[in-house]
Amino acid sequence: MYGSEYNKVTDKIIEGLKDICGEDYVIHDKDSMESYTHDELSTAEVKGEYPEVIVKPDSTEKISQVMKLANEKKIPVTPIGGKTGLTGGMIPVYGGIGLLLERLNKKIEVDEDNLMVEVDAGVTMNELYEAVEKKGLTLPIHPTTGDSQVGGTIAANAGGEATLKHGVMRDYVKGLEVVLPNGEILKLGGKLLKNNTGYSLLHLLIGSEGTLATITKAILRLYPSSEESKFIIVPFDSGQNAIKTVSDMMKKGIMPVGIEYLEKETITHGQKKVNENWPTEIGEATLMILVSGENEDEILEQAQKIMLICQERGAGEAFLATKRQEMEKIMKIREGIAEVIQEGNVTGHRSGDLVVPPSKIPELIDKAKKIFNESKLEGTFYAFGHAGDGNVHIEGKLPEEGVDWNEVKKVRDKWIQEAIDLGGDITGEHGIGLIKKPELRKFKSKEELRLMEGIKKLFDPNNILNPGKIVPEDEEIERRYIKI
């Protein structure tokens, strides 16, 4: 640890913050701050924490002033966006200032000549999509819930369902304005499709989860929005056969937007949860394939090619969801699955977001299932994931009482080790945040951790910006906030 002898937020500092942000935009009564204590991470897993004060600046300049004050007085600052994260990345574990970005939401400037949008960090993704679509353009990925904010989505390098064809946030971010922990404002990149001017601070900041700088503005690349998309549901008799069709398709030049993988048990529980029927027989494994094209004919043509490929691997009868209600019903079951899995005691988010080479998904699932079944844990094993991009969610649903949490920890560590042995990594999209720090330290090399810690120190020598996340180590904090 370094620099963590923080000071408390005094009345004088609150006065200073009011001078910067305006009287109405500094909040410090506890009742009004409850919603800023945690993100969407299950509170069963992590205890939330109150900031000492919430500020709502509406300009980059004001954020810069807040940071200068905090840096001088050694007060921790935690940037807070849409609070849609799943890793506790915005929990203000050392108290201090909660820096809300929500009022930095005025600018959404679509540049139709350069196919770029310049947007304030506090704009929500839904607001962004609306503004962009009004101009007949699109940001082809929908990486998170629409309530997440642009800045947070970039800080998390969010991914989502369309990754296979359209990539992750990193692929769209061409420019950033950020405020460093010392209050300096940096403008990186621009409306530029190429830029090799020195080390890419831009790409270092993407995915750094608000621990190196606060994102205040972004320039994102847009595309013409000529595409429609539809789901194809295809049941298979085995996971291996399902997964093999993914590379079969791509070898034949077919690149679906995204491919979701579902095991039998997950679908049956999902159906029950939302009381809807799955539109096909339920195979041992099922693919939900999202295909896109300029028009319905193109989609149909592609769908036929895909179904043929699936048949060659022995798939059952497929279903093409052409109507909106059909799409919605399928999505409802898909959401039901996520809900049912996350209710009550579960193995949890710390191993729930593994990523492996796409072809290794069935192997990872088989091994993870075996580890779970051979452990002392009671409960049910679930697996589903983005088959196209190798990001698989595995989860054990545990009894309501009497869970041996040390055994859970062992099982999770074994799952992670299997993923790494298969050429994978700890987290494909959710990131490290607060909860995966022990795993980062356990599974990454000393040298890699040394470099990450050095980068943190370089950007934030007083460790005031979103401290306690990713690096460095703080056993007390981890014991205090993470259940196990």
Next chain:
Amino acid sequence: MYGSEYNKVTDKIIEGLKDICGEDYVIHDKDSMESYTHDELSTAEVKGEYPEVIVKPDSTEKISQVMKLANEKKIPVTPIGGKTGLTGGMIPVYGGIGLLLERLNKKIEVDEDNLMVEVDAGVTMNELYEAVEKKGLTLPIHPTTGDSQVGGTIAANAGGEATLKHGVMRDYVKGLEVVLPNGEILKLGGKLLKNNTGYSLLHLLIGSEGTLATITKAILRLYPSSEESKFIIVPFDSGQNAIKTVSDMMKKGIMPVGIEYLEKETITHGQKKVNENWPTEIGEATLMILVSGENEDEILEQAQKIMLICQERGAGEAFLATKRQEMEKIMKIREGIAEVIQEGNVTGHRSGDLVVPPSKIPELIDKAKKIFNESKLEGTFYAFGHAGDGNVHIEGKLPEEGVDWNEVKKVRDKWIQEAIDLGGDITGEHGIGLIKKPELRKFKSKEELRLMEGIKKLFDPNNILNPGKIVPEDEEIERRYIKI
């Protein structure tokens, strides 16, 4: 400066290097080292420099041992790939060890299931393309000459003609194996389409020009190779009209692979140089549009749409090069242009690779031409570039004698300032290397430079890896090697 009290390569160190690499793979007679003194940067602009010794290790482990020895003895090491750079990035300005990657070229392992290739850093791009195409797959960008090596191409984050549709090297690199200056080996990423496990050291290393670590292996994403491509040549009566069609196309959902922009004078000189005729009338500005599709029909359909869009902006009669000879003739003239511009005294590479938002290209060219014509310089102004991606090459061809180099410097700085004022940056694809360091320091903020220097120090505290490039400042070196 820091850590630059280097030691000389002694006989004992040469013995140590021979123990590591083998007797035959350590060269230190001056005659055999001439070709390792400079890259493709015009020697008129930069003086080359001899390394004290050349080593040719054929494994990551041996490179690690070389680095450990060099780090312990404080001897500079310059990684040397295909020597196709244009910034002096591999000139061993402090002598020391020239680390050739060319024997690290055994592995090209195409993974058809995951559409990835794992490849040794010393493999040339031509060898890579051949191996990948044999499997019916493709790496869609051709960022450099085929003689460049994979490692160097990633270290430079090379771009090229197909950037508009297919991006730059960064977009394809999913995994790296690198050797740090202290000899530690890091494996970053993998055959993974998503990875948010801590700060992205992978993306920090891409484009770091061999100054932070030596790339020894890479994992690159591949695509199905179903596409053919053809050129359309379209003459316009003004640069503005030509450039405006670029966004016209994209708004209508047409995304060409790449779009080159040529001014009248560049074409006439290029024609003369290679003694070939341009296939259309020569407009004030011309677009060379590369379109692709699954088959000839699809290309023709797209070409017709594009020509219609161009006509709406008053374009002259277009030409679609369908035959191989036609394509080759056009490329020959295009290469002739590059040659004729770079012969003799020129304003040079330090401002020759500016990048702006694509829509700003005509404005940059107009302003740059005005600056050149209003300066004390005699000669001819040329401009051509990747219109689609905003990377424009501007150049003044100067008399053979009596050039006022201080005035050249002033003109170049004004060009760069114009690019920056238009939202652009110093270098779109060639990078900083040795020659653009003064410009990096002049045009980047103190804070950005502080962070870049801190990153260099973190990775390479003794400043032994490719020292003298990007950062830090060394006025003596710059005076010695850069002409002006």
